[in-house]
Amino acid sequence: FSQAHVVFDTNMGDSHKEIYYSHQPLNVGPIPTNTPVATPTPVQPPCDGSGSGFKDVCPPDYFYTPVQQLTRQGVISGYNTSPPCPNALWVPCFRPYNNVTRGQTAKIIALAIGYNDQIPDNRQTFQDVPSSNPFWLPIERVSLHGVISGYNCGGPNEPCVPPANRPYFRPFNNVTRGQLSKMVATAFNFTNPGTGQHFQDVPSTNPFYTYIEALYSRGLISGYNCGGPNEPCGPGNKPYFRPNNDLTRGQAAKIVYGAQLQLPTPTPVATSTAIAPLATDTPQLATSVATDTPVITATVTVLVTQVPTFTPMPPTVTATGTAIIPMH
Numbered sequence: 356f357s358q359a360h361v362v363f364d365t366n367m368g369d370s371h372k373e374i375y376y377s378h379q380p381l382n383v384g385p386i387p388t389n390t391p392v393a394t395p396t397p398v399q400p401p402c403d404g405s406g407s408g409f410k411d412v413c414p415p416d417y418f419y420t421p422v423q424q425l426t427r428q429g430v431i432s433g434y435n436t437s438p439p440c441p442n443a444l445w446v447p448c449f450r451p452y453n454n455v456t457r458g459q460t461a462k463i464i465a466l467a468i469g470y471n472d473q474i475p476d477n478r479q480t481f482q483d484v485p486s487s488n489p490f491w492l493p494i495e496r497v498s499l500h501g502v503i504s505g506y507n508c509g510g511p512n513e514p515c516v517p518p519a520n521r522p523y524f525r526p527f528n529n530v531t532r533g534q535l536s537k538m539v540a541t542a543f544n545f546t547n548p549g550t551g552q553h554f555q556d557v558p559s560t561n562p563f564y565t566y567i568e569a570l571y572s573r574g575l576i577s578g579y580n581c582g583g584p585n586e587p588c589g590p591g592n593k594p595y596f597r598p599n600n601d602l603t604r605g606q607a608a609k610i611v612y613g614a615q616l617q618l619p620t621p622t623p624v625a626t627s628t629a630i631a632p633l634a635t636d637t638p639q640l641a642t643s644v645a646t647d648t649p650v651i652t653a654t655v656t657v658l659v660t661q662v663p664t665f666t667p668m669p670p671t672v673t674a675t676g677t678a679i680i681p682m683h
Contacts, residue, residue, distance in 0.1 A: 397442040398442065400448070402414070404447065406419070406423065407422055407423045408423070408426055409422065409447055409448055409449035410440075410444070410445050410446070410447065410448055411440075411445060411450065411451060412605075416605070418605035421609045421613070422608045424612055425463075425612055430466040430467045431449075433448055433449040434447060434448050434450065451603060452603050453603065454529040454530075454601045454602065454603060454604070455529070455603065455607045456526065457524065457525060457526050457529070457530045457534070458488070458489070458490035458494060458526030459530075460530045460535060460607060461526070462493040464493075464538055464539065464542050465497050467611050467614070467615055468542050468543065470493075470497065470500060471496075472496050472499055474492060474495045474496065474499070479521065480494070480495060480505075481505050481521055481522055481526075482519075482521040482523050483525065484524050494526065497538070500541075500542065502538050502542045503524070503538060504522070505521075505522030505523050505525070506522055506523045508523060510523075530607075532596065532597060532598050532599070532601075532606070533557075533562070533596075533598030534602075536563055536567045536576065537563055537566040539575070539614050540566035540570055542614075545569040545570065545573060545614070545617075546565075546569055547565045547566075547572065548572050551568070552564075552568075553571050553578075554567065554593055554596035555588075555589050555594065555595050556596055556598065557596050567598065573617055575610050575613040576596070576610060578594030578595050578596040579594055579595045583595075
């Protein structure tokens, strides 16, 4: 605008206040026009996703095979929208460097280990995980197996609700590397086979020490070389595990899939009669139990009948007048 509309009072103390108006020109210059902004070129994804199914999970990545296999099992999934994918060119994406929550971790472990317990609709172990929570069922299942525990009620914003005074699970909090180690070691029944300290920041007094050492002994986890910021090298130059750091989706996939591979392989049962494969292409076999071959004693006068499928062996006649006929 070129003028401003201003109202003045001639004398604030005058009972006959006289108001008048004035228009003052403003030197604002020409009205600026919108400058077109160049549209940035969308960032290309690192790969086409033909192997893993996700355009941000590529063959060189350490989590490539775990993500690929767990996705095929239905244990984990990705995203088909942007966001959370960076742009439309990245769809579908997995976002392997995003953090994973406690609720998501409970679901991953329950599916990976194969928990399928029937949980009553009225069961509620944690005050903040009612049956309407999207992670209610897997959380109840892993809780039933002693894989997880919660936090006692009574803390900030976590009041105790009588009469149950249930604990809180905090399902939408990020899971830490130490917490994930405990969940996996407990679910897969991995125990610490020995003693010793393999991580500089995980001494035996650490609450996750036993579980972290159990996973380390199986090659499921590794740490970060000492010498970085606030991680000085000590005796033995032990690496650091950073148990209190948040876990990423890629790290979770790697650890859980590695644990799956170390589950005991069922001992095959001797079988004889094959049944047609199911839709899963997994052959199902009927089991026959081996029994001792019976010996039949007959009288001296033996009648041998020709069997179409095989030729019976001639009877062996004993001195007592008895013939032994082997069964085929």
